[in-house]
Amino acid sequence: MGRGKIEIKRIENSSNRQVTYSKRKNGILKKAKEISVLCDAQVSLIIFGVSGKMHEYISPYTTLIDVLDRYQRASGKTLWDAKHENLSNEIDRLKKENDSMQIELRHLKGEDITSLNYKELMALEDALENGLSGVREKKMEVHRMFKRNVRGSRFFHWKDFGGAK
Amino acid sequence: MGRGKIEIKRIENSSNRQVTYSKRKNGILKKAKEISVLCDAQVSLIIFGVSGKMHEYISPYTTLIDVLDRYQRASGKTLWDAKHENLSNEIDRLKKENDSMQIELRHLKGEDITSLNYKELMALEDALENGLSGVREKKMEVHRMFKRNVRGSRFFHWKDFGGAK
């Protein structure tokens, strides 16, 4: 429609795409309102543009939840349970990740190392020595900076040293 | 449109309403497809007619659940019940816990310590020294055990030393 016919495939020019999106979004929202008023239809329309901004229309006197409940009954698909399962899986994954980090942290702090064998202890020792040398190096660097920058210099800030003032 | 303009209010004649519903339903479904193809939009359209029959359109490469997830994030409204909200909260909590452990682990390994101040570096050094002394003590203990228990003793197992055999 309009000045020229276009074929229905992705609009490559992104500013054209944006303009078309904006216009058609308004158009389809209007159509959604019209059909629900004219024909007593229950409509739920949710649109995300490429920018991520959302637009929605839900028929009057109803809610998205109502529509989704009907959707589940009409389609036989379960939205809640599927969602529930996804969340549970995510939680399991996070908990496992958490546990292993927890253990690693404890080991690095010298806790709960009774069950470790000699090889593992050596690897742990290496990791700690590495960390320690990194930290000491950084400490010395900060210390050198402290000495170079007397208090009052505009490059000196107590907060860099953890001081209160 | 068509042979005469109509105003946007409920069509009282039920057979006209039904015909108009059927036509406009097809129209809006087509529009939904078009905008998602033309503009890369993510669209979810669910329609119930008076008869109760459902029609839907979801953009390709996505699912209603994905759209609803985005809807919740974008609108701040929660669709799933309290149970799901609890699960979501749990996920948030675990993610935060995860993040802070991640950071702590990195620090203990001497990574990402540029932003730490002197006080924090000292605390880190202490923690590392503690861990190291714990690990070394344990190592020596294992070593003493190794010397006491010659190979072949029924109390000796190579696995305790990380050996392959």
Add this chain to the structure above:
DNA sequence: TGGGCTATGTATAAAAG
């Protein structure tokens, strides 16, 4: 209920501001 058929109103692509 569903599919043609137009005449007509709308939506909108492209251009212009």
Add this chain to the structure above:
DNA sequence: TCTTTTATACATAGCCC
């Protein structure tokens, strides 16, 4: 980039089958 304009394509109300 956004709005406005305009010519054109599209959607559809009313009608018939």
